[in-house]
Amino acid sequence: MAVSPVAVGSRPSRVVLLAVVCLGQFMVLLDNTIVGAALPDMQHRLHTQLTGLQWIVDAYVLLVAMLLLSGGVFADRFGRKRVYLAGGAVFTVASLLCALAPSLGWLIAGRVLQGIGAAALSPASLALLAAAHPVPQERMKAIGLWAGISGLGLAVGPVAGGVLTDAFGWPAIFLVNLPIGVVLLLIGLRTLDESRNPSAPAIDVPGTALSVLGVGVLTYGLIEGGARGWTAPVILGSFAAGVILLAAFVAVEARRSAPMLPLRLFRQRLFTVSNTAMVVVGFALMGSSFFFSQFFVYVQGSSILRAGLQTLPLSLGMVIVSPYAGRLAARYGFRVVVTVGLALAGLGLLALGTVHADTGYGNVWWRLGVVGVGFALTMSPLTGAAIQAVSPQEGGLASGISSTTRQIGAVLGVALLGAVVRARQSGGASFEAGLNDAFLAAGAITLATAVFTGLWLARSRPVEGSATPRRATDPVAVGAPNEASTHGS
Structure with a gap:
């Protein structure tokens, strides 16, 4: 029943x-x-x-x-x-x-x-x-x-x-x-209480399988490439297999009546730009966070307990500022808030790239705080921008895709920034030097994305056959999904 x-x-x-x-x-x-x-x-x-x-x-x-x-x-x-x-x-x-x-x-x-x-x-x-x-x-x-x-x-x-x-x-x-x-x-x-949507689409098994396998083998190549060598046959094979699997994913999704990822949504500039920026947010935030505790323990000699406390400014900055990001986006627009947030996060990461073993914590904590505040200003407005680009009935889907792109960026961030550190160590540099390069790379990419959103994150026309996108003042349009079917952690 x-x-x-x-x-x-x-x-x-x-x-x-x-x-x-x-x-x-x-x-x-x-x-x-x-x-x-x-x-x-x-x-x-x-x-x-x-x-x-x-x-x-x-x-x-x-x-x-x-x-x-x-x-x-x-x-x-x-x-x-x-x-x-x-x-x-x-x-x-x-x-x-x-x-x-x-x-x-x-x-x-x-x-x-x-x-x-x-x-x-x-x-x-x-x-x-x-x-x-x-x-x-x-x-x-x-x-x-x-x-x-x-x-x-x-x-x-x-x-x-x-x-x-x-x-x-x-x-x-x-x-x-x-x-x-x-x-x-x-x-x-x-x-x-139990509830369901009887008209929910069927599960896209081929799309799900191809996406897991495609991103999985690419991740394998990025993580293992530093250890096995980038020209090792298994690494080159994994990159080739990843490209083929993801191309097959795109082909399958383009032909399905109810795809997991409707490719037509990416015809909207606002949707494409916001999700591209969200990949970078996941990349830089998760990729750099992966190394914070290791920096304090291995470079500055902190205990594990103290290192946990020392990374707190990043999380506090995000928790405190995140509730206000949607309101700021409603008042000043997605482009201004996201661009400022990415610029702050990028500058904070560049500043972390200059921290060394003898840098006092009083000159470190604020850099973490700036990174946290910057990324807090980006995530909710970017999700809101993606939702605004689609019809009201697809708000939950747009929110889920936004969360998914952030998580994909996180996977790539841990893999690629880890590869940067390993490459520096393989060349004879210290772990500290490798971390500096990783933070600098994350900061540079984030700043470049700030320029990208400053130029391109603007309202686009509605998806063909859909309703007019929500106004920026709509509370749903500034970061909270109106459908509950998809939303990430």
């Missing part, structure tokens, strides 16, 4: 629902930042090199990036409660597997499972919230609370990672997910 698309409960039940969905998203976002604090301890205890650390991060982000859109469709088609709880269960079990992993290979396998769980849990959490709040004004308030409360995971992650790793070792950063996951499942089973 089909369940109605919207299940609306009483106000107390909505409060419980908000708490449950925020708990799940909090767990996902916590995992994004808590792992970075533990990377030095993982390297020591697992006897791995930089390549191994890259896989620990990218194995998770890759699966989230490639399955996020499908996760939203799954939730709409098969039941948002069912998919949300299934994602939470997979994420919790995967966290236990990570904590008990006896080797790097088992840890990477656990991270893959975590990514699958997060790709189901994250979009389903927002889908449940939107289904319970059919009135747009109430929905926007609920989404704002969801973003703010769950976003605390970003700020808590570095500190929690430093404390837990320093006291108990790196497995503790995954064990902390177990009580959260158990509470989520117990309360969710009893309190959440």
